[in-house]
Amino acid sequence: MSKRIEAHDVDIFYGKFKAVEGVSMTIEPRNVTAFIGPSGCGKTTFLRSINRMHEVLPGAHVTGRITLDGDNIYDPGVDPVTVRSMVGMVFQRPNPFPTMSIRDNVLAGYKINGKKMSKSDADDLVEQSLRGANLWEEVKDRLDRPGSGLSGGQQQRLCIARTVAVHPQVILMDEPCSALDPISTLAIEDLIRELKEDYTIVIVTHNMQQAARVSDTTAFFNIEGTGKPGKLIEMGPTEKIFSTPEVQATEDYITGRFG
Amino acid sequence: MAQTTTPPPSLLGAGDARGRFGDSFFRVLTLAAGVLIFVILALVSLYLILESLPAIGASPEELSAGVPFWQYVLPLALGTLMASAIAILLSTPVSIAVALFISHYAPARVSKTVGYVIDILAAIPSVVFGAWGMTTLGPALVPVYEWLSRASAGVPGLSLVFGTPSTTGRTLLTAGIVLAIMILPIITSQCREIFIQTPRLHEEAALALGSTKWDMIKATVFPFARNGIVSAVMLGLGRALGETMAVTLVLAPGALTANLIGVGNKTIPAEIALNYPEAFGLRQSELIAAGLILFVITLAVNMVARWIVSRYAEFSGAN
Structure with missing residues (x-):
């Protein structure tokens, strides 16, 4: 169920502006990979290019190769819609569909794309996905209520359930806890540890403790100055990055000297 | 050098709990504006009701049509509703499609141009639309109506709607089409405004x-x-229901008929516009009473729209 992601010399642009330059990396399956770095260093931009969400902005484009188990997702013969159904995404702010009930939110991936499903299959999927997101016990009695009525942390787990429900190979998380309180953050972090049994997980975070807590591998991005493109500085096992990084800038960042 | 110390500001003495003059002034001003709307509405209703009473209570012999008031006004009301319904049915899908094109499909420069063109459409006076409908669109549609009539002959229901075609093209369907074009910019610009407000977060x-x-x-x-x-369509419907000049010019008035492409049908605003200048006494009261019915219809339409909107409030995305 999980795939290996490889990036080869990826440049990412907003119009003429080059936001990310020369990123090459391998992201292992059944592993949590954290992207850390100061604001504007391109970590979110790079994350969004892994499921081809970057290009939905006008003028935005990507050069280079990003492969899922060897298949280039930027091949001209590849439909971005297919890529996105394989690579799910959880956003910075919880964004359940406000016009849908909790149940419909979980089924959104199927409903939106017009796939038919029997009621019992749908019920099973809803329960399985909500259990997978550690939310079932809290919402099982109000599945028909609007998803927007939940707390922020519950909404974010609902979004994870919605992502899990379409059975992706990879789950991308763009600062999934930045809008949440510490207790909800803990719940999401526990969930991430469970999810990595089945999925390739990539998480962008501003919180270095969070990266240290949940990730197996850490990639540090940095930027030389405003207007310059962001670059991948160093990537390795999380313990190593946080104890004996090879690059001075990484050490400066993780010890809080800047960022 | 001695330091001059200013005493710390005191809580008491600098005004009182009722706030500043500006605040209360604007509170009164906004309240007055709110009340004014109710006063205007009440006065209009009062005027319409008082002026209508003689005609509504009059016996058939006294009235111009020689029939009870309700028999006189019902065909007018139905004609108005039919013309507006045609306009809404034709205009809504086109408006939504155009708005969607502008908001989500067209490149920025194209969508700006299309937006301007739509706004220009809104700036054309209704009398121009009326004249165009009467002299150009109507005659141009005659062959279409003849074909519609032939094609639907013998088909139950359709043959009723598309009966004997008019030779001038000045029919209820033509009026409906003209109205549809007139309300297109209203619905389109409203829809565009709302479409572009869709949260990016949800789209992504x-x-x-x-x-x-x-x-x-x-x-x-x-x-x-x-x-x-819903609001945009209701706004358009309100315009279509009350539109006078275009319909007055386009439609050759006649008795109520289900045949949309033949001679016949009238609307309340056109009936009032055509007859009011020469009306006096009870006839004038009759026409004002017809206006009252139009007022009630428009009010009902708006209330239904409110009800539709409120039914989905919980799932609206506003929370």
């Missing part, structure tokens, strides 16, 4: 689940905009 959520652009629009833009679309 839909895309990230692997939906196509059209599926994303169905899942996020339309549900988010539903209340707004």
Whole structure:
């Protein structure tokens, strides 16, 4: 169920502006990979290019190769819609569909794309996905209520359930806890540890403790100055990055000297 | 050098709990504006009701048509509703499509141009639309009406709607088409405003689940905009119901008929406009009473729209 992601010399642009330059990396399956770095260093931009969400902005484009188990997702013969159904995404702010009930939110991936499903299959999927997101016990009695009525942390787990429900190979998380309180953050972090049994997980975070807590591998991005493109500085096992990084800038960042 | 110390500001003495003059002034001003609307509405209703009473209570012999008031006004009301219904049915899908093109499909420069063209359409006076409908669109539609009549002959229901065609083309359908064009800019610009307000977060959520652009629009833009679309359509409907000049010019008035492409049908505003200048006494009261009925219809339409909007409030995305 999980795939290996490889990036080869990826440049990412907003119009003429080059936001990310020369990123090459391998992201292992059944592993949590954290992207850390100061604001504007391109970590979110790079994350969004892994499921081809970057290009939905006008003028935005990507050069280079990003492969899922060897298949280039930027091949001209590849439909971005297919890529996105394989690579799910959880956003910075919880964004359940406000016009849908909790149940419909979980089924959104199927409903939106017009796939038919029997009621019992749908019920099973809803329960399985909500259990997978550690939310079932809290919402099982109000599945028909609007998803927007939940707390922020519950909404974010609902979004994870919605992502899990379409059975992706990879789950991308763009600062999934930045809008949440510490207790909800803990719940999401526990969930991430469970999810990595089945999925390739990539998480962008501003919180270095969070990266240290949940990730197996850490990639540090940095930027030389405003207007310059962001670059991948160093990537390795999380313990190593946080104890004996090879690059001075990484050490400066993780010890809080800047960022 | 001695330091001059200013005493710390005191809480008491600098005004009181009722706040500053500006605040209370604007509170009164906004209150007055709010009350004014009710006063105007009440006065209009009062005028319409008082002036209508003689005609509504009069016996058939006293009235111009020689029939009870309700028999006189019902065909007019139905004609008005039919013309407006045609306009809404034709205009809504086109407006939504154009608005969607502007908000989600067209490149920035094209969408700006289309937006301007739509706004220009709104600036054309209704008398121009009327004259165009009467002299150009009507005659141009005659062959179409003849074909519609032939094609639907013998088909139950259709043959009723598309009966014997008019030779001038000045029919209820022509009036409906002209009205549809007139309300197109209203509905389009309203819809565009709402479509572009769809939260990016939700659009991206839909895309990230692997939906196509059209599926994303169905899942996020339309549900988010539903209340707004209803309001936009009601705004257009209000305009269509009350539109006088265009219909007066386009429609060759006659008795109520289901035949949309033949001679016949009248609307309340056109009836009033055609007859009011020469009316006096009870006839004038009759026409004002017809106006009262139009007022009630418009009010009912708006209330239904409010009700539709409020039914979905919980799922609206506003919370």
